[in-house]
Amino acid sequence: MTATWVLLSLALLVALLVHGRLSPALLFCGWAGGYHLLGLISERELLESYANPGLAVLLLLLLISLVLERAPLIEHFSDTLLKGGERLATFRMCLITAACSAFLNNTAVVSTLLGTITRQRHHPASRLLLPLSYAAVLGGITTLVGTSTNLVVNSFAERAGLPSISMFQMTTVGVPVALACIVCLTLVARWLPVRTGDDGGPRQAYFLEARLTAGSPLIGRSIEANKLRNLDGLFLVEIVRSGRLISPVSPEEILHADDVLIFTGEVEKMQVIDRFPGLQVFGTRADDLLRSNLVEVVISSDSELANRTLREVDFRTMFDAGVVGIRRGDKRLTGQLGRIPLRVGDALLLAAGADFAQHRNLARNFHRVGGAPLHPKLTNPQTRWVVGGFASVIIAAATNVLPLFAGLLLLLGAFLASGLLSMAEIRRRFPFELILVIGAALAIARVLESSGGAAIISDVVAHVFGDLGVWGAFIGIYLMTVVLTEVVTNNAAAALAFPIALSTAHAFGADPTPFVMLVAYGASAGFLIPFGYQTHLMVYSPGRYRVMDFVRTGTPVALVYGTVVLLLVPRVFPFFP
Structure with missing residues (x-):
């Protein structure tokens, strides 16, 4: 009965994770705490979930990436990267992105190239940004440190008494999978549309x-009489009057005092508004606003702005910047900008004030698309020793000279001692939510296993795919993991799928290793929905994508990915040694 209630x-x-109204940290911590209060997991076991060695390695890796993301590794040749056919x-960009993502934070790699690809004039940005995000995901499956999901799965394996995943154990399968999918991406990227304004320049549609x-x-005069109908580069789409939305706007509509006029079009044509006395953009003249430093940013997954409005956070005071426009994919946003609840992945065009660059909360809240960098880059000597130090730690861990945890801890100390990283920066960028989610997920997975819930699901899998034997169960576990990673987070998918995969392996008397690897690869197979992976959200608005763009392009990639994974994993890691 306990297992049934747990399931x-x-x-x-x-269901609540899919709904998306409540944060994953709140849900996972609530569930883990509830299981503890119900006596399903002891206090010691719950605390051990947060003291997991794999979680500690992940934390150190994320803190070190705060320095690594400032190294201009790709910028030096990013323009050359995009020349040619x-x-x-596309192939060259995907290959380099995947190689960098094998060792660096996926978000940092995509953030580095996001602005370059958006501004370049060689090819339509909408044909490159989605492959960029997919390539970052593909690079993550090639090494243990490529993505947090691999380290989470390794944590489960260690807790279950299985051998740890070594640094390059995933490479044998990961590299062929990544190469096959990159070739597929090179072919299907032509299916992506060329959105209006995707010429690499600053012409982006904002409201x-x-x-x-x-x-x-x-x-007291009509839209027609005021000649607001045919503006150069701008189009009047809505009027907000006393909290009421007028859309579409009739040429005979009479203007009232304090009306808010919503235009869409080219930002650089904003100065045409100055021809109309008394019409102000964000409380100032449009030409004054354009003389400010215009910066285009995307709201990050760690941002405190998510699900809040500009008015709630007092955006201008918080960042010394005014929001000129907001874009969400290619979706038209209605109503006053200050009252629109912001989402992760929204693109904002900011008129930055003199003190904008001095605000220390920029990197936590935004990824830069256009304008000045949000934080200073490392110098060439600094880059050499930072990258060299990180490479030394990876090599030492791979050759068993020094444990990964110890190497990362020493490197973090060196960064702090040299001033490349400060305690203030660590406090600002500390991944509290991710740590809470993963620790709670480890506890929930333990309850799923100890209550017998995992065994029940593995029995169902064995029954459904029983005629196909261990191969059928293997495919069933992969499909379940992929569905979970599409509808919830990748780390949550790994947490829920791992105990089921382990129970299934035991039920068939098979070696657990291929099932462990399958969960790691399956939990990173999120190609169909933009809302489940942070790099997809980063490119969603700059590329002006629709959900169907992800479905159309991601489906062949997902099929190639799944086919190669299912064929190679049992060959490299046999079911029965």
Whole structure:
């Protein structure tokens, strides 16, 4: 009976994660705490989940990446990377991105190339940004440190008494999978649309908000009479009046004082608004705003702005910047900008003030698309010793000279001692939510296993795929993991799938290793939905994508990925040694 209730509660957890209104940290911690109060997991076991060695390695890796992401590794040859034919440029970009993502934080790699690809004029940005995100995912499956999911799965394996995953144990399967998918990406990237304004320049469609101040001669006259119908580069789409939305706007519509006019079009044509007395953009003249430093950013997955409005956070005071426009994929946002709840992945065009670059919370909240860098890059000597130090730690761990935890700890100390990383920066960028989610997920997975819930699901898998034997169960576990990673987070998918995979391996008397590897690869196979992976959200608005763009392009990639994984894993890691 306990196992049944645990499974029902986990079904509710998955449903709430899919719904997306509550944060994963709140849900996972709530479930882990609830299981403890119900006596399903002891206090010692719950605390051990947060003291897991794999989680400690992940934390050190994330802190070190705060320095690594400032190293201009790709910028030196990023423009050369995109020259030549479109297919060659796509292949070259994907190959380099995957190679960097094998050792660096995926988010940092995509963030580095995001602005370059958006601004370049060689090829349509919408044909490159989605392959960029997919390539970052593919690079992550080639090494133990390529993505947090691999380290989470390794944590489960160690806790289950299985051998740890070595640094390059995933490479034998990961590299062929990545290469096959990159070739597929090179071919199917042509299916991606060329969105209007994707010429590599600054012409990006935003929704601009202009207020009609009292005393303006425009008041009391129609849109047609004021000649607001055919502006050069801008189009009036809506009027907000006393909290009421007027859309579409009729040419006969009479303007009132304090009307908020919503325009869409080219940002650099904003100065045409100055021809209309009393019409102000964000409380100032449009030409004054354009003389500010215009910076385009994307809201990051760690941002405190998510699900809050500009008014709630007092954006101008918080960042010394005004929001000129907001874009969400290719979706048209309605209403006043200050009242729109922001989401991770939204693109904002900021008119940055003099003190904008001095604000220390920029890197936590934004990824840069255009404008000045959000934080200073390392110098060439600094880059050499930072990258060299990290490479030395990886090599020492791979050759068993020094444990990965000890090497990363020493490197973190060296970064702090040299001033390349400060305690203040660690406090600002500390991944509290990720640590809470993973620690709680480890506890939930333990309950799923100890309650017998994992055994029940493995019995169902064995029954459904029983005629196909261990191979059928293997395929069933992969499909279940992929579905979970598409609808919830990749780390959550790994946490839920691992105990089921382990129980299934035991039920068939098979070696658990191929099932462990399968969960690691399956939990990173998120190609169909943009909302489940942070790099997908990073490119969603800059590429002006729709969900169907991900489905259309991601389906062949997912099929190639799954086929190669299912064929290679049992060959490299046999079911029965």
